[in-house]
Amino acid sequence: MTSVTDAAPAKPAFRLTRLFQGLERVVVPALLIAGWEAFARSGVLPPALLPAPSAVLHALGDWVFGFDETTQTYSGHWLRDALASALRVFGGFALASLLGILAGVAIGWSRLFEKTLEPTLQMLRPIPPVSWIPLAIIWFGIADKPAIFLVFLGAFFPVLMNSIHGVKTVDHNLVRAGAMMGASQRQMLTDIVLPAALPSIFAGLRIAVGSAWMLTVTAEMVAVKSGLGYVLWDSYYFLRYDIVLAAMISIGLLGYLSDLGLKAIMARTLRWQTTTTVQGRAG
């Protein structure tokens, strides 16, 4: 506490500013939601087409806890649906991370891999993952596999690109220092290049986890019969826009949580970096 806050007259003013600082983040969302609620209740649009936030919350609550079956067959099944999506995200993301880092480091480090592997991969990269859906369905049928395949495609390239970049931009003086201390080629890779490239690799992983959620949902709309994306699309056919919105919120929330988790792992792994470069400016 600074001496300013100890002074009696300054105290209320100080508290007010603190309160306002706490609120300033929620002012805009709160106004938006209040406006939306008011507009939805005014009856300009039929409630089925624009459900009020309270209705969305109601649908979400029932979907999660199953209290009055407003969400019908989905009532109480949120966890099952979320888990189905999360597993696809995790499967595709894990595969993409593993292969993306391996290929990225190989391409960044070795001329041979750069020449043989990179042109093909760079040619595949601009093809939108979504356009693989027809092939994915023919190859894998309608189940988890095409979804995981799409997630993999969406997550692989960000990891790949950032791993290549991370390895290529390693300070060449660090490599010299390693050679001076007698590092073998393999040690150079595991003890110098890989740790030096980690910040960049993590940046790729964070982009990838976002793409992974996007593509799970896309795949579930078309090629799978379960998960949050399937619920979203199915509810659309029944004009249940409250459930559509509840599904959107769930996806946003889970995607955000995945990113938070990844960020926590990153902060632990990259503790050697100053906090400003890991987490952005504090506050």
Next chain:
Amino acid sequence: MAAIELRNIVKVFSDKRRGRDLLTLDNINLDIEANDFACLLGPSGCGKSTLLNIIAGFEQATSGRTLVDGKQVERPGSDRGVVFQQPTLMPWLTAIDNVAFHLKLKGVAKAERYDRAMEFIDLVGLRGFEHHHPSELSGGMNQRVGIARALLMNPSVILMDEPFAALDAQTKLEMQEELVAIWQKRRCTIVFVTHSVDEALVLGNKIVVMTKRPGRIREAVNFDLPRPRDITSPEFNDAKRRILSLIREESTRLAQAS
């Protein structure tokens, strides 16, 4: 046989972007005897770092031969410890892990690694900071970690590229004394790049004066003033005058030529 033999070293950097070649080192011939403390003195950009990089094996000379302990230099190796102009520490490792990195590469167990590294941490006066990361240390402290790292390898040749440039006057004096003490105790060969005449004369027993770019050896003089050296003594000043006149002749010659 000299510890380091440089024979007709020429280094040309090809500048592809500007489409011309840059002659950086022009026919360098130099012998540095075992246990010499050689100071390489020359103006900025004359190729001192380049010459050091060639001895270290980081760069290949365009032509000429580089021998260390009679063997042709082909690649970097732990027989030649390098203290870089920039500290060049692994930012993800603590000071002690940086110092002990060579031992880690050799597969030495952690307890022994730390044990041996601590000796050098002490030597450069960084006890209490051994578990700090480079980002938490000052530039001068990082430079000292770099020195400890090179010393720990116990190399027969130590190549130092202006290692004390980032230090304050007081620390610089201490480190200079420490380096001379280490050199006297271990009897290794040191090549020390500097552009301070005083520093060269305080440290070296052989002063190698280089010319402006393209770098040539202007003259290599032996300097055997007993240690500790008094920088205000007449002998020291005589030597300094000689070195300075070598440098001045060089710049007047250049001025006349242009």
